[in-house]
Amino acid sequence: MPLQLSPLPAERFEEWRSAARQRVIDGNRASGYRIGADAVDFADAFFAELLPDGLATPTVRILRIVDEHERELGTLWLAVGEHKLFLLELAVEEPLSDARNDDVLAQILAIASDRGVARISAPLFPHDAAGHALLEGRGFEVASIQMVLEPLPVREVPVHVDVVPMTAERFPRFVAASEKGFADDLVASGRYSPEEAAAESHRQLVAELPEGVETKGQALFTASVDGAEVGILWLGMRVRDGRPHAFVLDIEVDTAERRKGYGRALMHAAEREARRLGADSIGLHVFGFNTGAIDLYEQLGYRRTEESLLREL
Incomplete structure (x- = not known):
């Protein structure tokens, strides 16, 4: 029975x-x-x-x-x-x-x-x-993963990517690309329709950056090599158990510049900036289909703290 x-x-x-x-x-x-x-x-x-x-x-x-x-x-x-x-x-x-x-x-x-x-x-x-x-x-498939790295490691690695604060002039292009990219990822994850994804992506971006590039508690960067931009990094500062905690809200390497180690270099930069901002831990969210990024994060010592599983009916 x-x-x-x-x-x-x-x-x-x-x-x-x-x-x-x-x-x-x-x-x-x-x-x-x-x-x-x-x-x-x-x-x-x-x-x-x-x-x-x-x-x-x-x-x-x-x-x-x-x-x-x-x-x-x-x-x-x-x-x-x-x-x-x-x-x-x-x-x-x-x-x-x-x-x-x-x-x-x-x-x-x-x-x-x-x-x-x-x-x-x-x-x-x-x-x-x-x-x-x-x-x-x-x-069921893994739709998304929350990960954390703590304590922040001190890595003796060469710095070959210049990571500097994003300018106000660069910010509008970043906003458009980040909002679209996140919406596309939400659709690819199977969690949202295109219309729902566009609305959710816009909602989150406005909530995080009400004052644009000058929003308190947000740190946006561009990355370049030999003067040519290769990617962006966005950290949001949080409080975790009463202590400063950094969260990777966006990280992107330009399509033509991938598989050159720049993603790893940007993650190293995220650790350095998080420490500079007073954090002793850093977290991130990654979609389950992004297996390359998941592998990189786990190689860097990030561990999974929660997964969201999804089954289409």
Whole structure:
């Protein structure tokens, strides 16, 4: 007899919420994505946003996973967005067998079909064994990865690329190219339609750079070799566990200048600039299809702190 997914009783919601909140905090801290008080603040904001009306929130389903003997094996947290079903958490006391994972996924797919969504998205920490066991090998692909490098290494490497602050004259061309490039990447990742991607890219760029190249907490650079521009670098300063943290918002090597080591040189420059700005860690986001960049970042010592998996339906 297959497993059954049944709604969580209302009287159990507060108990589940408290335990799930702690799992989110512990998961962030264990992965290094968010640490210290940041993990607590994120968890509280996360639950406030996704469960404003508790179990009555119409876009959310908290489901018990029950076996043929009416024994509860764990819980499943689903949320429905526009054209997408989010698998937010699978919490089980013991690992599920392959057959049971097949069964759980089949029922998730049935829910997705009933809701008319086009894809399923699932955020996973690297150490989430139950989540990986459920999704890997079952049609999901890595859509995006969050990575962090800490502490910042001191590298004795020759500097053969000149990286200097971007000028106000150069900024408009950067904005146009960066906005289009990010929108194209969002479409290629399978997460957005072209129209949605264009709007999201514009929204994020305006939010990050309201004062253009002079925006406080943003550092933009151009890179050149022998006087010829070869790429750009954009760092945004953040606060991580109360300490300055740099985030690579954009890095690009001109198409004609690739495979010459300039990407690695720009990443080295990012480390130097992050340290100059007072940071002792640096993070970035990379799309799953960009395997060359992922390989470079891992060679430089970046580690994965969270992945987003996606399955098209």
